[in-house]
Amino acid sequence: MRPALAQAVPRIPDGHGWWYEPKFDGHRTILRRTEETVILYARSGRVVTSHWMDLAVAAMQLPPGTTLDGEAVIWKDGRIDFAAAQSRAASGITRARALAAQRPASYLAWDVLEHPNQGQVTALPYTQRRQLLVDLLHDIPPPIQAVPATDDRDIAAAWYEGLQEQGIEGIVAKKGAAPYPLGRRAWLKVRHADTEDALVVGYLGPRRRPHRLALAIGDEGGPIRLSARLDPVLAGRIGEALTAAEALGERRAEGETYTRVDGYLTVEVLAGSGRHGTLTVTRMR
Template sequence: MDLAVGGMELRPGTVLDGEAVIWRDSRLDFAAAQSRAASSVTRARALAARHPASYICWDVLQHPDPAIGDCRSRPYTERRTFLLELLAHVEPPIQAVPATDDREVALHWYETLQEQGIEGIVAKRAGASYRAGRRGWVKVRHADTADALVLGFTGPRQRPRHLVLAVGDEGGPARVSARLEPVLAARVGEALSGAAVVGERRAEGESYTRVETDMVVEVLAGSGRHGTFIVTRMR
């Protein structure tokens, strides 16, 4: 509701593309945003007061001026100019995301903003149109490699779909990997052929086959809100 009130400052007919975020304890808190999104009507007002949201805009799809109208086919640089003009006199919580065409500035943002919960940077072509349902940009996320102990798998043993992993500190929660690439799945399946099955377990809402094995894999651990673990190879 706080974003709806803020949206009343926009000119009628404006359509923006962006994301609702919550700033908490000097960083973006995606869990708080998800909690607010799933809240009941009764809790919504209290949560809005405790954890106010912001709407971060990165594009404009429809301009309120009938002479401009649908601007998705226009170059990104032109849409960016429209966006800044439309938001010039609009106060937070609605605001435009920072953007630059200076590579050094972009690298500085990438290297220094991670502690604030920023997932990474997005690169767009200056002359690109806005293509609905198609990704016309590249997201460069922060990620680190780590070793993980295999606890089990989903799908058939010969060609597992996902691995269930113990990553980092011993005793931490079991994590489900992203879907394995076909070639890697076949190699993992062969390595797991002799592992003893302990039984069925659940991790992150998914059922999996628990096995006794000392297999360790290398994972690419995303630092974004979803924290996806991509298995890159067997150790």
């Protein structure tokens, strides 16, 4: 299943039928409980179970036939620490397990895609899926929890204004009557940071410490743009994440040659930074 995506908007939408959820600053993760085990997938479909083994163990409490959509996050000193989640996701198996022992992860679920009794439920309205999710997780203890949700815009605005210090980066709005939008940008997101997502489809320079990135803004399919030169620390982190990417030969964009890779890594770029020049990468997603 291709996970649903959200389109950035400047303000929280108003009107009949909207539901709102806090937007947590972590790693998008699909969690699937099979008859025998638990498998976790990144947004790209890449299996990331070994990076989040503590969540896989906790999810064994779920009934087989359950697939959830949500966010893997790490709490530190009462707030969500994206850098800690980023380090975990970019680590090798041994280091990921060591980091899990130091700071266990939490899984914040906002949707159910497959239900143990009803099978695939993506065609159901959001409100029905939300009730299924709440009922499903009612007796499941942390670290697996359902995210808060409300149909009151005033409450959503209070979350947006009051929870930033806890690591809540914004609000996601969804139509209550809508099915799960597989692979489409049907949800809306309002973020404090003026950034947008870009898919890494290649790099310039050495793989371990790339100088620049080849990027598809939003999703693969649009014109490929080249980033500005990366900050050295950020380049090292991205280089670690790129070690597992499959090289697909050389391509050209904006008059330069880059090494094409299997796109699964997402970064944030400053919104609008690519209008008259190269894109400025702020961090990995």
